[in-house]
Amino acid sequence: MPRTYWVETLGCPKNQVDSDKLTGTLAADGLVPAASAEEADLVVVNTCAFVEEAREESVATILALEERRADGAELVVTGCMAERYGDELARALPEVDAVAGFGVPVTLGRTPAGRRGLIPVSVEPAPPTLDLLNLPRPRSARPWAYVKVAEGCDKACGFCAIPSFRGPQRSRTVASVLDEVRALQVREVVLVAQDLAAYGRDRTGDGRVEAPPGTTPIAELVRAVADEVDRVRLLYLYPSELTEELVELIATGPVPYFDLSLQHVSAPLVRRMRRWGDGDRFLGRIDGIRALRPDAALRSNFIVGYPGETEEDHDRLLDFVEAARLDWCGFFSYSDEEGTYAAGLDGRVDDGLVAERLAELRELQDRITGERRDALVGERTVVLVDEPGVARSHREAPEIDGIVEVPEDLAVGELHLVEVTAAAGPDLTAVPVGDRAAAGAVRSS
Structure with missing residues (x-):
């Protein structure tokens, strides 16, 4: 009787892609999916480590699944927490049978205790595995699928630790992305990466990602994927990377959806975040998108309580949210991440004040989202x-x-x-x- 597995995925869509790659690998090794975690021989938790709240959720999930797993079942932790904390996580969670990051290929092998389990295999550094991106993936059970086109990030945002454990940006080839898209057999592909609009920039020098003069690798990729599926959606676009070409390509396509990573609008605070832009520039970009495509949908996320955020900064963000009238918007409290630039900054914002600011922003955006959705009735x-x-x-x-x-x-x-x-x-x-x-x-x- 074949062994069974259960994969629990936490965090962002990029983690979901990693889990899909992992399940494809497990299936290729002869395992079959279990009906529940309690019935699985192998339980894998794909963790998130972006902020403290995500880490707490990951640990809670690991402990809950440890209590629920069947006798003799193996529990493995992978994903961002395994990448970032490794041995430290293994020592803190003796209940776990293995902690395996995605930085190396993963396969079924035999643990020192003699049981079969998921363990990292030592390999030469080339060719790169891109954190499972080039491994097989099963056909999607839904009519849409996330497709991760790059791993890592070259940005140095003051609040983000991802480059420290996911590494610099490493883009896939167009051919490998298209092969995956065809195998998924879906109607809609959602392209994701930590810095999606910068796709291919790290590979243009070696001829593996080609873009004709006057265009960019991400634009060429979007066009290529659009030839394969009905709908292409892009997530995680940095405003500094949003070229006129890419804006027009998205706006004139069947999915005019812009997910802009803005984070804040107060110029002094944005600089302290080590990012580009300000509220006026962002509003100009949004107005330009809507002039090109009036029915375009826009989403963004903002950090509240970044060190040094003043009442004036908060008021600027409130004014921006009111003026921008985004369709969707998320607000998150700042998380102090070890090893980041922001971790050493002064000007900490009181937790109670952060909670008040979050509530005010969320109430405002809920009203705006409701009004924009009400306006669609009859369309x-x-x-x-x-x-x-x-x-x-x-x-x-x-x-x-x-x-x-x-x-x-x-x-x-x-x-x-x-x-x-x-x-x-x-x-x-x-x-x-x-x-x-x-x-x-x-x-x-």
Whole structure:
């Protein structure tokens, strides 16, 4: 009887891609998925270590799964916490059978205790494995999939420790990305990377990522992927990397969705974050996008309570949020990360004050999001049905934003023209165009 596995994934979409690669490797080694963690012979936790809250969630999940695993089952920790803390994590969690980062190939082998488990294998440094990116991946069970096109980051943002344990940016070839896209057999591909718009910059000198004069590797990649699938969505775009070419490419395509990593708008604080831009520049960019494509959707995230953040800085952010009227926006409290530039800064913001600022910003954005969603009632849009009764238009990224509720008999995995009939907070309700009676019934309910 084949051994079974269960993979628990925490953190961002990039981690989900790593988990998909890992499950492909496990399947290739003859393991089959278990119905639950309690029934698995091998339990793997793919952790997140971006901020303190994520680390706490990862540890809590590891301990919970340790209590639930079956007798004789093996528990393995991988992902960002394993990459960042390694031996320290293994010492802190003696309940875990192995801690294995993604920096080296991972395969099934035999542990020193004699049981089969997941262990890192020593290899030569070339060719690079890019943290599982070039390993096989099973076909997607959904009509969409994340595709990670690069690992690591060359930025030096003051608050971020990711480059310290994920390394510098390492981009995949266009050919390898396209091979994965074809194998997934999906209608929508969501491209992800730590610094997506900088894709290919690290490889242009060796001829492995080609871009004609006047264009960029990321633009060439988007065009190539768009030839394979109906919809291409981009996540994690740094404003300093957003060229006019890329803006026009996204805005004129079927998914005019801009996920802009802004983090703050007060110029002095942005400089202290070791980042580019300010509120006026960001508003100018947003206005330009909307002039090119009025129905474009925009998302961003902001850090609240970065060392040195004043009331004036906070007021500037409030004013920006009101003026920008983004469709989606996340606000996160600053997390002091060991080894980062910000960890040594003065001007700590009191936790209670951070909580107040977060609440004020979230209340404002909830109102804006609700108003923007209400304004869509009566409009027609094309949606992709992800599962019975659940769909998304170009305005909703999977697993991040709201959804569009549709009739459960609408074909899954297909694109449909629908009319929005109602809005409730972040979610919409829609019916297929032509179903006038159903639309009237929804409006009157």
